[in-house]
Amino acid sequence: MADTYTQLVNSGLGRNLAKKLNLPQPAVLRRYKPGQPLVIGPVVVLGDTPGADKLAAELLSWDLDVRRHAVPAEKLGAIILVLDGLQHPSDLEKPVLAAAGSLRDLRSGGRIITLSHPSAEASSPETAAARQGVDGFLRSLAKELRSGATGNGVLLADGTTTTSPSALGAVRFLLSGRSAFVDGQFLTVSTEDGALPAEPERPLAGKVAVVTGAARGIGAQIARTLHRDGATLILVDIPAAGDQLATVANEVRGTALQLDITGADAGQRIIDHAAQRHGRLDIVVHNAGITRDKLLANMDHTRWNAVININIAAQLRINEALLASEHFRTSPRIVSVASTSGIAGNRGQTNYAASKGGVMGMVRATAPLLASRGGTINAVAPGFIETEMTARIPFAVREVARRLNSLQQGGRPSDVAETIAFLASDAAGGINGEVLRVCGQNLVGA
Template identity: 45%
Template structure:
């Protein structure tokens, strides 16, 4: 469904009208070109604090892209990368202030700010760890200041051994694929598997499963994975078989009509994958339902049915796949949570429980998955323009769109792009992360 307010705000007449009336003017976000995805462009200024650890390596790998490294003495519009990993004291935090105080006005529309820091546990001293934790508050506040320009600010925290894994997240955060990802913290850890792959077609020759793939966010995920070279096994309920088959034929994938809550569904899915490949690159647990009702009026069926779709099936499918070696040495598991699972929402006790449990799945499984060369991560979408959100009342829909730093709702492709990053081989050092794809929604901020 189109956002008429956003379209009007970006029209010639609308700009004059909105400006005269003092109305918010959200900027139309720049997203990936489906024909030329993952191409980085524009100017980028890279600086670091005294004692920064990653500045040189960032400059080195970005020189191999189509981005232009900006001269700090030249006044021009540019993206900003600041390596704050050397900041160890309250006094030294002034270096962070000085850089952004000087440069934040140079951001272009839909610009990117990336700050690099150390995971507090990776700092040499507790005092430095505490100061590095301060970067969380800084990035979330800065993101709210620059969001009106369509710009985003995100933080990359580096664990011990994670220095080998920083290229993929920095490339992604600079790309148009991260358009609706704002004020998020990614953690880079020691890579758990090989990271070699083509930057333009990172999933070439790979096979991945997407549940709930017939429409909406699931279809967008399948499209992005296919664009990046993957063969997609799309799974959806038998009632959606026609839509699913047509979509998979268009994408060169395989359709598996299956009710994932039915008896033996996890085994059927595992055996179907085993018949296609000896090495499954990943699974995206996208299938989900809502059954909203205030708790006092909610039936046990509304609770139990939702729990089996959103959580029980995910656990059974993971168990079935991990009982084999299909995902070992490079496999990816991605859960689709929700900001409702982070912040809660009235009338969604069942949904919020299930989505919070998906986050728990990531947090409790990351270590054991890493030991087998597997990463597990999750996305938590906010307000995304889908058939489901199109059906909610007008004023509620407008609030969902406007109550974020970017002043608009996201698109299914915004969720899909983050998942595409998570499952890329180059993201082998991104494990145990939960990323909100919400434009920095006020809900749960």
């Protein structure tokens, strides 16, 4: 369900009223449902590099309606700007203005995707300037889009191309309704690893996944999404939440493992459970987390430590056990839930932001350790997500927080879950050490 305001401004009377009063007009986002087309309407691939040609050919093989040039007045599902040959900022003009001519034809829920190279790897100042220009360009464009359309970029690191498995995986993810609340973000493809799924609707078939904090909220939704995508689930939460955990487990046909993740043996117990019941462990989603908000001046030992222990120390300890385990060796995936608070900061959340900043630091530093066994670790940083937790924020604050992003609405737990499912899939095998925000391109941390 969209929030009440979003519903209102999408009904006849409310729409007119909102227009006249110049109120925000959040759209109902295009979200993924199994069986639905990847994208509705033609996809224009702009750019004249070999990478652009190869990508267009690949997209054709997905049975998409691919155009290399926009047909005037034709409604478009997506515009893909392949910018992998930029050498000077002036190279941006042609593809960017070509896109500009088609923007008004973009359908609601449409997609803009850029593919370019990271500026840090540029060999010359000109190239670096051009590549970094894409960053500013795309983030600004995303803010101009309306009607639930989003703009995101794929960064192709050295050695990867527009048709590297994870580049295609990222394009696929960004085109789809799975990325509905991902906006104004860049995702770096660093290796040729990964593979597109044999069954696009069951990308996690045959995988065994652990989700912590799975009893409710985002964790429960992650479990449902991974289950929908074909994973076999082990759901972890504290014993006190066992009844809700059991309900989720029975819904997604998984097993409930009641344990306190801050326990010294938590990692080993998770591994033992997975090994005994399934003989393998492929995916670990570190979702469990708490908030204990207080201004730092009022912060006490209990609040600070509880947040640090559960939100980051436990993940570090469990990862240590996972990395030492023989059962976590075949293309393992770890996805951690961070927060935009950890990026932009948030008043009253020094402890929480420290822990979530810690998650991002951990992810970057752990990435090489997993890469050595063909695995990845990434983080997802949710912005304002409509959950039981955010429902407790006072109304006015909540209403402001909810509108302060390009999509003018809060995200849903499923938006976070879809991104996690993508990062946990084989299609994201070449994406490692990344932090992807799921925030509707919001301006502050939440």
